[in-house]
Ligand SMILES: O=C1C[C@@H](O)[C@H](O)[C@@H](O)C1=O
C-alpha cells in the first residue's frame with residue numbers, strides 16, 4: 001500500500017554528478033530516464049546535463065515521467081539579492097516549463113562542498129550580518145518561486161553555512177514560512193549531526209520536499225578519520241540508497257505519513273557509477289521501498 005499524496009522519484013546523481021561532470025558521462029538522458037522507468041519511479045530532478053524544456057518534456061512524456069525540481073546554488077551573501085534574483089527568475093521559468101513542484105536552493109557562499117577541504121572539520125560559519133542577508137534574500141526568492149507556481153525548498157548541506165540542526169533552526173525561525181520551505185535530506189543531517197529524526201519531527205510543518213539518502217556507517221567513519229573532502233567522501237562510498245546503509249527509513253516514512261506529508265520523496269545517492277551500477281542500486285532502493293516501507297508502514 002502506498003500513500004497517493006506522495007510521489008516517488010530518483011535523482012540523476014547516481015548516474016551522473018554535477019559536482020564531478022566527468023563521472024558517468026557515458027550515461028545519456030534517454031538511458032537515465034529509461035532506467036528510472038525500469039526501477040518503477042515516477043520521476044526525477046533536473047540534472048546539469050539535461051536539455052532544454054521542449055526536448056526534455058518529449059522524453060518525459062514518452063515514459064510517463066515527471067520532474068520534481070532542480071538544484072539552484074544561491075550566492076546571496078557573496079553577490080546580493082539583485083544579482084541572484086536575475087538568475088533565479090530564469091531558473092524558475094525553466095522549471096515551470098517542465099511542470100516542476102519545487103526549486104531547491106542551497107546557499108553556496110563560502111561552501112567547501114566542491115573543494116579539497118576536510119568536510120568534517122572546515123565548514124564555514126556566517127556572521128549575524130550575513131545571516132540577515134540570507135534570511136531577507138531567501139524570503140524574496142521564495143516570493144519569486146511562487147510567481148512560477150513553485151515552492152522554494154532550502155537544502156541544508158554538508159560543508160555549507162546551513163548544515164547543522166542548530167543552523168537549520170536559525171534559518172527557519174527567521175524566514176517567512178509562507179515563502180521559505182525546507183528540503184529534508186536524511187543523509188546530510190545524519191552525517192552532520194548523527195541524528196535524522198529530530199530535524200524531521202521539529203520542522204515537519206516546513207518540509208515540502210524530501211531526499212532519501214542513506215549512509216554507510218563504516219565508510220563515514222573512514223572518511224571522517226581520513227579528513228576527507230565532501231567529493232572524496234562520496235567517491236569513497238559514504239552515501240548509498242535506502243536499504244543499503246544505516247538509516248531506518250521506516251521510522252522516517254511513518255512520521256511523514258502520520259503528519260500527512262504531501263509531495264515528492266526522491267531517492268538520492270551520489271556514488272561513483274563505475275563502482276555502483278546505477279540501475280542495480282535503483283533496484284535495491286525499489287525493493288526496500290516495496291518490502292520495508294509499503295508493507296510494514298501503516299497509512
Ligand atoms: O541534493 C543534493 C544535490 C547535490 O548536488 C548535492 O551535492 C547532494 O549532496 C545533494 O544532497
Ligand SMILES: [Co+2]
Pocket residue numbers: 155185211213268
Ligand atoms: Co539532497
